[in-house]
Amino acid sequence: MKQKAITLLDVAREAGVSRATVARVLNATGYVGEETRIKVEAAARATGYRPNVMARSLRTHRSFTIGHILLEITTNPFFAHVARAVEGEALGNGYKAFLFNHHGNKDDERFGVERFIERQVDAVIFTYPIDSDSIALLRAAEMPVVQIERQQTADTDAVLVDNPLGVELAMRHLIELGHRRIAFIGGDPALYPYSGVQPRSIEEERLDTYVACLRFAGISVDPDLIRLGRYVHIDGGSNIEGYRHAQALLALRDPPTAIFAACDILAAGVFRAAYEARLRIPDDLSVVGFDDTLGAHLAPRLTSVAQPMAELGLTAFQLALGAIENKGLAPRVVTLAPHLVIRESTGPAAPAPKARS
Amino acid sequence: MKQKAITLLDVAREAGVSRATVARVLNATGYVGEETRIKVEAAARATGYRPNVMARSLRTHRSFTIGHILLEITTNPFFAHVARAVEGEALGNGYKAFLFNHHGNKDDERFGVERFIERQVDAVIFTYPIDSDSIALLRAAEMPVVQIERQQTADTDAVLVDNPLGVELAMRHLIELGHRRIAFIGGDPALYPYSGVQPRSIEEERLDTYVACLRFAGISVDPDLIRLGRYVHIDGGSNIEGYRHAQALLALRDPPTAIFAACDILAAGVFRAAYEARLRIPDDLSVVGFDDTLGAHLAPRLTSVAQPMAELGLTAFQLALGAIENKGLAPRVVTLAPHLVIRESTGPAAPAPKARS
DNA sequence: TTGTACGCGTTATCAA
DNA sequence: TTGATAACGCGTACAA
Numbered sequence: 084m085k086q087k088a089i090t091l092l093d094v095a096r097e098a099g100v101s102r103a104t105v106a107r108v109l110n111a112t113g114y115v116g117e118e119t120r121i122k123v124e125a126a127a128r129a130t131g132y133r134p135n136v137m138a139r140s141l142r143t144h145r146s147f148t149i150g151h152i153l154l155e156i157t158t159n160p161f162f163a164h165v166a167r168a169v170e171g172e173a174l175g176n177g178y179k180a181f182l183f184n185h186h187g188n189k190d191d192e193r194f195g196v197e198r199f200i201e202r203q204v205d206a207v208i209f210t211y212p213i214d215s216d217s218i219a220l221l222r223a224a225e226m227p228v229v230q231i232e233r234q235q236t237a238d239t240d241a242v243l244v245d246n247p248l249g250v251e252l253a254m255r256h257l258i259e260l261g262h263r264r265i266a267f268i269g270g271d272p273a274l275y276p277y278s279g280v281q282p283r284s285i286e287e288e289r290l291d292t293y294v295a296c297l298r299f300a301g302i303s304v305d306p307d308l309i310r311l312g313r314y315v316h317i318d319g320g321s322n323i324e325g326y327r328h329a330q331a332l333l334a335l336r337d338p339p340t341a342i343f344a345a346c347d348i349l350a351a352g353v354f355r356a357a358y359e360a361r362l363r364i365p366d367d368l369s370v371v372g373f374d375d376t377l378g379a380h381l382a383p384r385l386t387s388v389a390q391p392m393a394e395l396g397l398t399a400f401q402l403a404l405g406a407i408e409n410k411g412l413a414p415r416v417v418t419l420a421p422h423l424v425i426r427e428s429t430g431p432a433a434p435a436p437k438a439r440s
Numbered sequence: 441m442k443q444k445a446i447t448l449l450d451v452a453r454e455a456g457v458s459r460a461t462v463a464r465v466l467n468a469t470g471y472v473g474e475e476t477r478i479k480v481e482a483a484a485r486a487t488g489y490r491p492n493v494m495a496r497s498l499r500t501h502r503s504f505t506i507g508h509i510l511l512e513i514t515t516n517p518f519f520a521h522v523a524r525a526v527e528g529e530a531l532g533n534g535y536k537a538f539l540f541n542h543h544g545n546k547d548d549e550r551f552g553v554e555r556f557i558e559r560q561v562d563a564v565i566f567t568y569p570i571d572s573d574s575i576a577l578l579r580a581a582e583m584p585v586v587q588i589e590r591q592q593t594a595d596t597d598a599v600l601v602d603n604p605l606g607v608e609l610a611m612r613h614l615i616e617l618g619h620r621r622i623a624f625i626g627g628d629p630a631l632y633p634y635s636g637v638q639p640r641s642i643e644e645e646r647l648d649t650y651v652a653c654l655r656f657a658g659i660s661v662d663p664d665l666i667r668l669g670r671y672v673h674i675d676g677g678s679n680i681e682g683y684r685h686a687q688a689l690l691a692l693r694d695p696p697t698a699i700f701a702a703c704d705i706l707a708a709g710v711f712r713a714a715y716e717a718r719l720r721i722p723d724d725l726s727v728v729g730f731d732d733t734l735g736a737h738l739a740p741r742l743t744s745v746a747q748p749m750a751e752l753g754l755t756a757f758q759l760a761l762g763a764i765e766n767k768g769l770a771p772r773v774v775t776l777a778p779h780l781v782i783r784e785s786t787g788p789a790a791p792a793p794k795a796r797s
Numbered sequence: 798t799t800g801t802a803c804g805c806g807t808t809a810t811c812a813a
Numbered sequence: 814t815t816g817a818t819a820a821c822g823c824g825t826a827c828a829a
Contacts, residue, residue, distance in 0.1 A: 090822055101800045106824060113825085114798055133558055137503070138822035141494040141805050156513070157520045163513045167541065179538050179559060184524065201490055202536060320781060322736040351737040358739035379679045380708040380734060382715035424677060447806055458816045463808065470809095471814050495806035498821045 089130045098126035147178050150199035153210040155186040158315050160376040165210050168396025189214040196220055206403035213276045227406030229399045234280045240402040241416045242395050246288040249388040249421035253343050253371045254296035261432035262341040263302050267293045268328045269345035271311035289345050308339055314346040325352025333360050340432045341369035347377040350385055365430030375424050383427035391419045446489045455483035504535050507556035510567040512543045515672050517733040522567050525753025546571040553577055563760035570633045584763030586756045591637045597759040598773045599752050603645040606745040606778035610700050610728045611653035618789035619698040620659050624650045625685045626702035628668035646702050665696055671703040682709025690717050697789045698726035704734040722787030732781050740784035748776045
């Protein structure tokens with residue numbers, strides 16, 4: 084029953100040539116006579132030959148496989164989108180991708196990297212890396228590495244996002260709508276990895292730009308309107324991080340008329356707090372998110388800074404491929420621009436700041 | 441620089457034995473003397489030996505890799521959760537999983553299956569299969585197959601969900617809350633694959649059970665309250681399927697006081713329609729979802745029938761592993777039970793059926 | 798232009 | 814209990 088796999092030898096016999104010739108034809112390498120080429124190709128098709136990737140990899144030391152290690156594909160759709168893009172681009176280039184979720188744990192990240200090395204992947208993409216030691220492990224094995232979104236070490240390729248631009252787009256939008264009490268809910272710099280490779284961490288970039296935008300518009304910065312914590316905190320089937328921050332903000336004596344949440348998942352929490360406070364969005368409160376991952380599902384649909392998730396993944400794979408085919412290149416850093424998707428969660432500032440419908 | 445990989449031979453030299461003995465120790469196969477075993481283990485640790493999986497696979501015809509082909513990881517978190525569970529269970533058993541998204545396209549599914557065969561995966565898990573030809577391809581190669589959620593052919597293992605139970609839990613909950621005008625938004629049987637292996641398709645099971653529950657409660661079935669279509673339809677950054685159905689339902693002369701959506705993504709659309717109609721959930725309208733994927737993010741949090749996503753993935757891998765290690769077993773079908781997660785989107789039926797706040 | 802022959806790192810079969 | 818040695822299927826240097 085088990086049809087013995089067809090090998091080069093079978094094709095060679097069918098075509099009446101040697102295995103080496105078949106290999107040359109199929110890999111388009113070396114000189115091959117025109118008619119034998121045609122003969123071999125026909126034989127390959129007739130026999131239904133499929134190259135044995137294991138044997139090939141054993142011989143060539145290339146697995147045509149890459150490893151993609153990411154934070155956690157289930158909790159933030161951002162990762163699913165990036166992973167999807169990496170997979171798509173890999174597939175188009177004859178590669179397959181292994182996925183691994185480190186869920187923010189250094190030891191797990193290390194474990195995943197070791198599995199990748201063991202599997203002899205040709206390169207590893209991180210979305211995003213948390214421990215530079217894991218990268219060092221890869222570098223020691225001369226394995227190309229690409230870091231997405233965050234840069235943990237300076238010695239590998241990286242694809243980053245222009246965070247200041249993203250924040251600026253959001254803030255400009257809100258300010259143009261007449262908002263002056265704009266709150267910021269974002270990541271606490273103390274909770275997220277920062278390596279010193281970039282001048283500032285992503286969290287600092289976002290926060291600083293928020294402050295800068297306010298200053299530029301001549302709006303004073305109110306520390307009460309700044310709330311920092313985790314981006315994602317789901318507990319007991321409840322998205323609580325943005326929710327609690329928003330509750331606190333809305334309970335302020337002088338509550339904000341707009342909230343900029345540095346992650347769509349935080350924004351969803353804000354929506355929930357607003358709903359419970361019986362505030363209408365955007366009439367009583369405007370909300371802008373970041374990532375554009377949940378925008379389509381929320382009520383009303385969320386205005387959000389869209390990260391170029393597909394481009395992030397695609398570019399990362401291209402960089403990885405370049406590094407695989409041409410080792411020893413100097414590290415390249417690509418920065419991509421986000422853009423603002425305006426939907427229904429933002430509107431003119433309510434005339435009365437104390438918004439109660 | 442490139443430290444040449446350490447092979448069995450290196451370990452053998454270090455330990456002063458032959459390669460065969462090292463292999464026997466490391467694989468715990470065959471008789472090995474106690475002291476040589478210790479000696480070899482020390483040598484393996486000292487040299488930092490890592491087995492070459494390519495060579496091993498070439499020899500054993502096992503790749504310790506499985507393929508997981510699913511609908512689309514980016515559009516429905518359900519798939520991300522199942523994939524995560526498969527990955528976790530695989531990892532615990534020395535396996536890695538390849539992912540592939542067929543996004544509902546037969547040709548793509550076929551393409552993915554071919555990539556898996558090419559990569560010599562040891563088994564393939566489908567979440568969910570759409571074309572029985574793809575499965576046949578795998579069966580011809582004697583490759584174990586596990587189908588999750590939907591069963592396209594009867595000749596492989598499968599892990600299914602008790603859909604009637606899920607619907608019953610939701611309907612009982614709503615009926616106990618006093619609802620009598622309960623709408624159903626679900627998948628159109630004509631739009632989803634059905635093979636005839638099961639007595640009814642998932643879509644029919646859900647719809648039939650909805651009808652049966654109403655009848656059982658002595659509530660007449662109103663065709664106007666039944667809306668069928670796709671589960672997920674995101675267009676132009678907008679989740680429109682549940683939204684449009686809900687708009688139509690709420691515009692009815694005698695609108696429903698509760699809506700049961702056979703997918704959380706549909707429920708999110710319902711929320712949006714309700715929001716625009718200025719209806720409060722659950723005061724004016726109760727909503728129950730299915731899958732429990734978006735529940736934590738919506739405002740208010742969604743009551744939903746939770747699919748056992750982790751168990752689905754875990755069980756599927758276990759079945760696959762069993763089939764790998766013991767080929768030729770009779771197909772096994774496991775059915776798992778969903779459960780109801782009650783949150784804040786359901787409440788007592790509004791006394792006035794014409795709900796306008 | 799084509800064929801021969803070796804090696805990639807394992808596992809498995811024999812003898813010893 | 815251990816050690817040679819032959820595969821596994823492929824790519825490639827070298828010879829023809």
